[in-house]
Amino acid sequence: METMDAAERRWKRAMDIRQQYARAQVMSLIDQQMAQDMMVEVWVDASSLGSSDYYADLPGVPAMFRDVPSLYQPWRDGWNRSAGLDEMAECISCNDGTGNPCFIHDR
Numbered sequence: 391m392e393t394m395d396a397a398e399r400r401w402k403r404a405m406d407i408r409q410q411y412a413r414a415q416v417m418s419l420i421d422q423q424m425a426q427d428m429m430v431e432v433w434v435d436a437s438s439l440g441s442s443d444y445y446a447d448l449p450g451v452p453a454m455f456r457d458v459p460s461l462y463q464p465w466r467d468g469w470n471r472s473a474g475l476d477e478m479a480e481c482i483s484c485n486d487g488t489g490n491p492c493f494i495h496d497r
């Protein structure tokens with residue numbers, strides 16, 4: 391059964407990622423390699439949140455990401471990536487039957 395709506399779920403995911411980021415920062419004082427691995431995970435998660443926020447029609451950067459470029463940049467990348475894919479899905483030239491993206495969307 392669904393107990394949380396999209397905005398609440400999104401808030402919780404964003405908060406988890408923000409905490410993950412804080413833990414990675416603390417880890418950087420102890421173990422650089424481990425901290426780097428954690429940051430990669432944070433980057434991937436923030437990007438995937440941006441992507442699902444696009445589909446959930448939540449256009450604004452999560453409030454707890456706004457002060458952290460390492461969070462809002464991957465979030466924006468994920469959002470833009472999904473927007474780009476969505477645009478390709480609508481593009482006649484991308485869907486001409488060849489299976490190849492058109493010159494505009496081929497990047």
Ligand SMILES: [Zn+2]
Pocket residue numbers: 478481482483484491492493494495
């Ligand atoms: Zn296209």
